[in-house]
Amino acid sequence: MEVLRVFNNNVILARDGNREVILTGRGLGFQAKPGQHVDDAKVVRKFIPSDGRDPDHMAELMAGIPPEAIRLVTEAMGKVGLGPQAESSPTLVMALADHVVGVLQRMAKGNMVEYPLQVEVDSLYPREYDQAEHLLDALNKQLEVQLPHSEAVAFALHLVNAGFSTGDLSATYTMTGVIQQILTVIERSFNVKLSQHSVSVGRFITHLRYLFVRIHQGKQLDGEPEPIVDAIRQSYPDEYACAMHMAEIVELRLGASLSAGEVAYLALHVARVVADVNRGDVDEVAAEAGLQDD
Numbered sequence: 001m002e003v004l005r006v007f008n009n010n011v012i013l014a015r016d017g018n019r020e021v022i023l024t025g026r027g028l029g030f031q032a033k034p035g036q037h038v039d040d041a042k043v044v045r046k047f048i049p050s051d052g053r054d055p056d057h058m059a060e061l062m063a064g065i066p067p068e069a070i071r072l073v074t075e076a077m078g079k080v081g082l083g084p085q086a087e088s089s090p091t092l093v094m095a096l097a098d099h100v101v102g103v104l105q106r107m108a109k110g111n112m113v114e115y116p117l118q119v120e121v122d123s124l125y126p127r128e129y130d131q132a133e134h135l136l137d138a139l140n141k142q143l144e145v146q147l148p149h150s151e152a153v154a155f156a157l158h159l160v161n162a163g164f165s166t167g168d169l170s171a172t173y174t175m176t177g178v179i180q181q182i183l184t185v186i187e188r189s190f191n192v193k194l195s196q197h198s199v200s201v202g203r204f205i206t207h208l209r210y211l212f213v214r215i216h217q218g219k220q221l222d223g224e225p226e227p228i229v230d231a232i233r234q235s236y237p238d239e240y241a242c243a244m245h246m247a248e249i250v251e252l253r254l255g256a257s258l259s260a261g262e263v264a265y266l267a268l269h270v271a272r273v274v275a276d277v278n279r280g281d282v283d284e285v286a287a288e289a290g291l292q293d294d
Helices: 055-062 067-079 083-088 090-108 118-124 126-140 151-161 170-190 199-217 226-235 237-254 260-278 282-288
Strands: 002-006 011-016 019-024 045-047
Touching: 002 055, 011 055, 019 055, 045 067, 045 083, 055 090, 067 083, 067 090, 067 126, 083 090, 090 151, 118 126, 118 151, 118 170, 126 151, 151 170, 170 199, 170 237, 170 260, 199 237, 199 260, 226 237, 226 260, 237 260
Parallel strands: none
Antiparallel strands: 002 011, 011 019, 019 045
């Protein structure tokens, strides 16, 4: 590997074949110069950005975070099965490490933060919340000062946020609120009670998460023929009206107008969710019986 840029004694940007990578290690950058070969013996961590971020900028940001925090987070992520994410998403590693540093600093001053979204996060993002709890346990096994269990909420939001092209949690907080609002719209429109752990609702939440990614990237689904959209509107008039209400919420909260194709897909998801509730959620039974191949 060849040194491209030295940020400090512990962080450098290097070329590994035809890709740029971020390398960390104590003393790795000491007296290193661009063009020199990297001292492989000093490399502790290699980050291969795959989230579209500029590696040079990522390395510069990483250089501003205590190397011990980076080490703690990457080791903990590796122990709970998040090693691949740590290697491919330095943005996530930095966000978690910076968060841990901030929590420890606040705790030293006697300042605690309560997260109001614990119920929502646990319900809407069960996989990330479970990963976050394991990550918190792994970190606490290495720390002298124990992080409170409430920090699992923040960790889960960071894991969710890793799927977006944004560096802060504001979009994820907004998305969480919008999803909860949309589910409430379905319950009130059809007088049903949704289980956020059911198969159909889980699919719908996943659809919404990818919808928000498409909105952020400016890549909404917009290629569906008009006859198909019209057929959905005519076959599911109540569900389509509900989807239009959701589109109004999205436009109000996110400032984005949904395409006709996106509204149509929302209507189909609403129809499935409501039908499953009304028939006792047969998908849940099928899944438990091993008959679901989705």
